[in-house]
Amino acid sequence: MPTAKGKTVPSYLFVHPVVGLPAVGLILGAFAMKTRKRYYYNLHYVTGLCAFVIAFAARSIAVWAALRALAEGIDLARTVPTLRPHSLLASLVFLSLLVQTVMGLTMYLARGTQTRVIRLHRGNARILVGLAAIILLLGLTTLILLPLRI
Secondary structure, three states, rough: OOOOOOOOOOHHHHHHHHHHHHHHHHHHHHHHHHOOOOOHHHHHHHHHHHHHHHHHHHHHHHHHHHHHHHOOOOHHHHHOHHHHHHHHHHHHHHHHHHHHHHHHHHHHOOOOOOHHHHHHHHHHHHHHHHHHHHHHHHHHHHHHHHHHHO
């Protein structure tokens, strides 16, 4: 894809958004499955686990792409102003998703005996969804600014 400065954006920089978007969608989907009147009990847990696996892959691909771009002489952190906040918040989302997954698995395996964990799980879910929405907006902004700034 040609940029405003006549260069081309390396195609490997677009792999992370392709993998990251389904991860955010699965996070929002898992949240929606438990906040409706009809609960999707097992599907909620499958969706949450898939969200964690895909988010792990998206985070790994993002680090790889950033390191490869740096090795090729593209300093993404300086050229795209939304990249640093996006990376920092993505780290918080991933950490929150890890905690959410561990709590979810604990409750699933113990079958509802931990009322304290349930309250923490619900509270963390609200934080996770809010952060995921912000990540989505920052990611889309970064994706739009990328061809304009390189």
